[in-house]
Amino acid sequence: MGQHTPLYGKHCEAGARIVDFAGWDMPIQYGSQIEEHRAVRRDAGMFDVSHMAIVEITGARAQECLRHLLANDVAKLKEPGKALYTCLLNEQGGVLDDLIVYYLAEGRYRTVVNAATRDKDLSWIKIQGERFQVQVEYRADLAMLAVQGPQAREKVLQVLPSELAAAARALAPFTGLEREGVFVSRTGYTGEDGYEIMLPAAAAPALWEALREQGVQPCGLGARDTLRLEAGMNLYGQDMDETVTPLESGLAWTVAWEPAGREFIGRAALLAQRSAGVQRQLVGLVLEARGVIRAHQVVRDDGGLTGTVTSGSFAPTLGKSIGLARVPVDFGRRCEVQIRDHFLPAQVIDPPFVRRGRVLV
Structure with a gap:
């Protein structure tokens, strides 16, 4: 219990x-x-x-x-x-x-x-x-x-x-x-x-x-x-955890860089990552076929770049399946999601999908 x-x-x-x-x-x-x-x-x-x-x-x-x-x-x-x-x-x-x-x-x-x-x-x-x-x-x-x-x-x-x-x-x-x-x-x-x-x-x-x-x-x-x-809100343990930074998780806006003298925990690592160039990003997915996007599924774009779904579900407001995925920064705006043995087409979008009851995709 x-x-x-x-x-x-x-x-x-x-x-x-x-x-x-x-x-x-x-x-x-x-x-x-x-x-x-x-x-x-x-x-x-x-x-x-x-x-x-x-x-x-x-x-x-x-x-x-x-x-x-x-x-x-x-x-x-x-x-x-x-x-x-x-x-x-x-x-x-x-x-x-x-x-x-x-x-x-x-x-x-x-x-x-x-x-x-x-x-x-x-x-x-x-x-x-x-x-x-x-x-x-x-x-x-x-x-x-x-x-x-x-x-x-x-x-x-x-x-x-x-x-x-x-x-x-x-x-x-x-x-x-x-x-x-x-x-x-x-x-x-x-x-x-x-x-x-x-x-x-x-x-x-x-x-x-x-x-x-x-x-x-x-x-x-x-x-x-x-x-x-x-x-388009992250869930801890799925869309971000100790292995990723806010810069890779759609949360760069939550990092206050100024004033420059504020030495918060993790600042040096984030500055180094930003200077070297962030390699991954969190994007939204809208499935264009029947099926349900789930965490851990593979996504691939037309150029062969691949990523991983972090969260996914059927979205009642849209009547479609949606998800969040961590992909390379130059990932395309069209992709496929591997659901069981099939790759199904999906659109890549910038979250959110819905705010205040209004569909944004």
Whole structure:
């Protein structure tokens, strides 16, 4: 038996299909995965993401620590609640994890890291944090819900206390706020608008029920994966890991090169790679025949260059199969994907495939 989030009982009551995910018993779907996917694109869906690790870094030198630890620069965060997407790198520039970091107050930051990398991340952050004399705390006392879709924000606002709701309504994208132990941020992993809510674990079931009464569809990890893939968002462990850098993973935009004097972990390796010329890139694929793109399949272009699919699935919004693949930088815009014993035609595109319900390919 795996670990359980505070909402595990609610998932069982709803008849969810439970699977192991990074040591956690999590809902993969409640009924139709495609209907859950469409609920998020058309209305509102909610996900239990309490298996992800909420980690706080505090201390007088917290900003200095994170400027050394992360590839993006937390000095950009000037006002409480501002958020930043970034990568946590090793000395070779490989991606240990991707995460969101929030500036809460002077000397206090919060990050949300992936469940599968929790222990590794915590160990790495604590080791690096020792020299800056910061405190690193895993907030196991908190649960986290993601509510996403074109109607998600309005439905969330109906169940929040009036003062919190009024403040949350005014949030700009990639900002958050904290009131009486509840943190609401306008972030997500689906390509749709919405909120991510961190709150005391004991309060999570009541919020889940209140959202269900507002017509928010419970969604499992299966729909979360197809939604993020349509949105062109990387999945750690598939689209990037310690063997590749952000420059090879469509994440060069998350690396803050300036100011030049900021010596973050992995900077020297990334500079060397950039100077020598990045040899690989992450691209999108749209299959033009019947079949489903899956991770680890071979792709080849008309010139004989080859690459590998990192993520793939049927995309409900497009009605086609799509994927992400790591290929040489001069890979063509037409290719074939090897599915079983056949090579099937595909178009190479720049992700995303879908944003805010709008098909972009």
